[in-house]
Amino acid sequence: xxxxxxxxxxxxxxxxxxxxELQIASLADPHKAPxxxxxxxxxxxxxxxxxxxxxxxxxxxGCDLTxxxxxxxxxxxxxxxxxxxxxxxxxxxxxxxRVSALYPGHFIxxxxxxxxxxxxxxxxxxxxxxxINDYGFVGINLNPDPSGGHxxxxxxxxxxxxxxxxxxxxxxxxxxxxxxxxxxxxFHTTGAHYLNADTTAFMQCLTGDLFGDFPTLKFLIPHGGGxxxxxxxxxxGLAQELKKPLLDEHLLxxxxxxxxxxxxxxxxxxxxxxxxKNVLFASEMIGAVRGVDPQTGHYFDDTxxxxxxxxxxxxxxxxxxxxxxxxxxxxxxxxxxxxxxR
Amino acid sequence: xxxxxxxxxxxxxxxxxxxxELQIASLADPHKAPxxxxxxxxxxxxxxxxxxxxxxxxxxxGCDLTxxxxxxxxxxxxxxxxxxxxxxxxxxxxxxxRVSALYPGHFIxxxxxxxxxxxxxxxxxxxxxxxINDYGFVGINLNPDPSGGHxxxxxxxxxxxxxxxxxxxxxxxxxxxxxxxxxxxxFHTTGAHYLNADTTAFMQCLTGDLFGDFPTLKFLIPHGGGxxxxxxxxxxGLAQELKKPLLDEHLLxxxxxxxxxxxxxxxxxxxxxxxxKNVLFASEMIGAVRGVDPQTGHYFDDTxxxxxxxxxxxxxxxxxxxxxxxxxxxxxxxxxxxxxxR
Numbered sequence: 001x002x003x004x005x006x007x008x009x010x011x012x013x014x015x016x017x018x019x020x021e022l023q024i025a026s027l028a029d030p031h032k033a034p035x036x037x038x039x040x041x042x043x044x045x046x047x048x049x050x051x052x053x054x055x056x057x058x059x060x061x062g063c064d065l066t067x068x069x070x071x072x073x074x075x076x077x078x079x080x081x082x083x084x085x086x087x088x089x090x091x092x093x094x095x096x097x098r099v100s101a102l103y104p105g106h107f108i109x110x111x112x113x114x115x116x117x118x119x120x121x122x123x124x125x126x127x128x129x130x131x132i133n134d135y136g137f138v139g140i141n142l143n144p145d146p147s148g149g150h151x152x153x154x155x156x157x158x159x160x161x162x163x164x165x166x167x168x169x170x171x172x173x174x175x176x177x178x179x180x181x182x183x184x185x186x187f188h189t190t191g192a193h194y195l196n197a198d199t200t201a202f203m204q205c206l207t208g209d210l211f212g213d214f215p216t217l218k219f220l221i222p223h224g225g226g227x228x229x230x231x232x233x234x235x236x237g238l239a240q241e242l243k244k245p246l247l248d249e250h251l252l253x254x255x256x257x258x259x260x261x262x263x264x265x266x267x268x269x270x271x272x273x274x275x276x277k278n279v280l281f282a283s284e285m286i287g288a289v290r291g292v293d294p295q296t297g298h299y300f301d302d303t304x305x306x307x308x309x310x311x312x313x314x315x316x317x318x319x320x321x322x323x324x325x326x327x328x329x330x331x332x333x334x335x336x337x338x339x340x341x342r
Numbered sequence: 343x344x345x346x347x348x349x350x351x352x353x354x355x356x357x358x359x360x361x362x363e364l365q366i367a368s369l370a371d372p373h374k375a376p377x378x379x380x381x382x383x384x385x386x387x388x389x390x391x392x393x394x395x396x397x398x399x400x401x402x403x404g405c406d407l408t409x410x411x412x413x414x415x416x417x418x419x420x421x422x423x424x425x426x427x428x429x430x431x432x433x434x435x436x437x438x439x440r441v442s443a444l445y446p447g448h449f450i451x452x453x454x455x456x457x458x459x460x461x462x463x464x465x466x467x468x469x470x471x472x473x474i475n476d477y478g479f480v481g482i483n484l485n486p487d488p489s490g491g492h493x494x495x496x497x498x499x500x501x502x503x504x505x506x507x508x509x510x511x512x513x514x515x516x517x518x519x520x521x522x523x524x525x526x527x528x529f530h531t532t533g534a535h536y537l538n539a540d541t542t543a544f545m546q547c548l549t550g551d552l553f554g555d556f557p558t559l560k561f562l563i564p565h566g567g568g569x570x571x572x573x574x575x576x577x578x579g580l581a582q583e584l585k586k587p588l589l590d591e592h593l594l595x596x597x598x599x600x601x602x603x604x605x606x607x608x609x610x611x612x613x614x615x616x617x618x619k620n621v622l623f624a625s626e627m628i629g630a631v632r633g634v635d636p637q638t639g640h641y642f643d644d645t646x647x648x649x650x651x652x653x654x655x656x657x658x659x660x661x662x663x664x665x666x667x668x669x670x671x672x673x674x675x676x677x678x679x680x681x682x683x684r
Contacts, residue, residue: 144528150492151528186486186493191545191580195569196538203533227537227569233605237631237642238533263575269611289579300579
């Protein structure tokens, strides 16, 4: 079985974007404020958007199940205030839930949180609980920089985030650490901000002792861990300078990397450097890089091909990357699969 | 011959730091302002600081020559205003010049610029010209984020930077794109901010057309290019989405990567993915990662060992990485070496 732990609903019907445009316009002119009920998307429209896109590619590539969350770049937590994010997150999460209900064998949800710069993280908990308890979601996406590229929130090791971690531990859900669109002109969203955030989050955890406080907390760092595996020697050396334990002990019981690295040499490095138990299959399809690689004739984001081709993994290890690790990191996913007899 | 294109004077005598402390204190209390002449460091003190540190390690590792610039994390362009940076850069550059004069076969300078957030880049030109024309320096370090982790300057493709580029082209000098210390608590200086800046700078160049305007401009991206080589497929794919030319043509006549990657798998990836002509030997010794790797028994930053051990380079290609590429990217270095009969 092949589980893709990193998929976003990037192909939602256009009505969703139109609703968001109205919501943004209403920040300047409250008369324009749309109500949640103004958004009407039928099940057929959802099916059309999924079957011709994600599900078609999953079938082509042999992927069975995707952990599916709202489009990351559209979270845009920097827009408006908590109420803005709250209404937007509720709508986006509900759409992902409806997709998971239409295709229970193929999609299962992960929640976007209604984060807002400066707002207490406790404000996110009702939506989080709704998604886990009512929608059967199995994880969340946590944005370490709700300012959108200005990095005005405290590091992930700060107690600011602890209410969320307490809830995550209670509910046994991991968080993918995933920023949203950059409104800082220095940072291209998918070419710089995403990768920088991955590296930044890892180093924040390295310098702190967060997992001393939360031994069962789990973070999934997307995009192959940003720069981290390529600079694994640097991070091992920095941990040593900072008198931290070895990374295996200090971080690798709690931090995991996905395989959203879009060429063979990158996957070869990832699977050589990072212990197999810490690598989870993912493609972020359909996402930032949608084209066909002229060097291979295959989609850049068809990461299964790289996993199949790497000489670093035995068949047993490949199964861990495809399925076993995901079932361990997402216990609620494992429970759903078992209930489905899978 | 082995040229290390990335060395900083991280071991300067303590009097330098004391002078800087006074300068910083004088921002609140101008009576404390030190004069440049207050700093007294003898040639013997310089020799001691170099011979027991950088030069000793260069001899151990078989490195002949280091392109030597002021300590990157101490540039701290966010402190004070242009006058602050101007006085500090002048002092730091002069020390590197004195080291190069004491050891003309082993060190040659690259300049720190007196950047300051919001100040016109033309203000850096007098110090730049002094370093190149009077001190015989062969390159500069350009900080894409003089705010120190708040990223308030425009991207490197913006015309804000063009006066510097025009001068660089005139003088035939490359710039290493190197940030300084982070004063944003989200970013660890050497574990996140440095690598993020490398990735960010590359992506800024990818989205723009800077080298259309300056076909001979050369940027050296340190720390092995941040996350870029590990995500080379992602960057090729993003260039394709953005309708840019292939990266070879779009960027690789102008952008080069150093080898400051502190483990074998990282150097293997770098030398596999990036064309040999774009890779320049460097160690950033003595720098961010000073310890011995318990897995190898050798210093993490002894990058020559990884270059020697990689199976990706022929002897001829290794010579390009060690020497030939540096002589091409730094024409003034090549001229000095030729004048020395090397």
